[in-house]
Amino acid sequence: RIVRLKCRCMKISPCINPKTVKEIQIIPQTAMCHRTEIVIIRNNKEAVCLDPNTQCTKRIIQTYTKE
Amino acid sequence: RIVRLKCRCMKISPCINPKTVKEIQIIPQTAMCHRTEIVIIRNNKEAVCLDPNTQCTKRIIQTYTKE
Known part of the structure; x- marks a missing residue:
């Protein structure tokens, strides 16, 4: 039986290294x-x-969208 | 002959509606x-x-990463 997941993310990881x-x-x-x-x-x-909504995620995204 | 593009984006679009x-x-x-x-x-x-680097892009991204 194939379960069609509504959301892609089942688990949220802690912060990761932007590099x-x-x-x-x-x-x-x-x-x-x-x-x-x-x-x-x-x-x-x-x-x-x-x-x-975490600072970590925002920091990672901002790394690639700042001037 | 398949040209392997180095970058994915060939053209930059003007701002779009976040919706x-x-x-x-x-x-x-x-x-x-x-x-x-x-x-x-x-x-x-x-x-x-x-x-x-445009405000439009930042605004679109912020739409989905604010509290």
């Missing part, structure tokens, strides 16, 4: 998943989820 | 592509690139 980030995916909430999700693809191809 | 955003991808610079790229997947499945 290990290969890609950041921000997925706004939808009818299927009622929360914004942040998926980080790391250089080792591992995918981890972060809490959108 | 049309299905997913935001932030791709830090790499040895292959010397700039951070922001790829927005829209609800209509279209992919557009935004300039990481």
Whole structure:
């Protein structure tokens, strides 16, 4: 039986080192998943989820969107 | 002949409406592509690139990472 997950993130990881980030995916909430999700693809191809509201996540995102 | 693009974004779009955003991808610079790229997947499945340093892009990202 294939369980169709509503949200992608089942587990939230603690803070990670921004230097290990290969890609950041921000997925706004939808009818299927009622929360914004942040998926980080790391250089080792591992995918981890972060809490959108923590300073750590904001710092990582700001690392790549400042002047 | 397949041209392997170093960067994903060939064209930068003007500001878009945050409500049309299905997913935001932030791709830090790499040895292959010397700039951070922001790829927005829209609800209509279209992919557009935004300039990481504009207020518009920051506003869209902040929409989904504030408390």
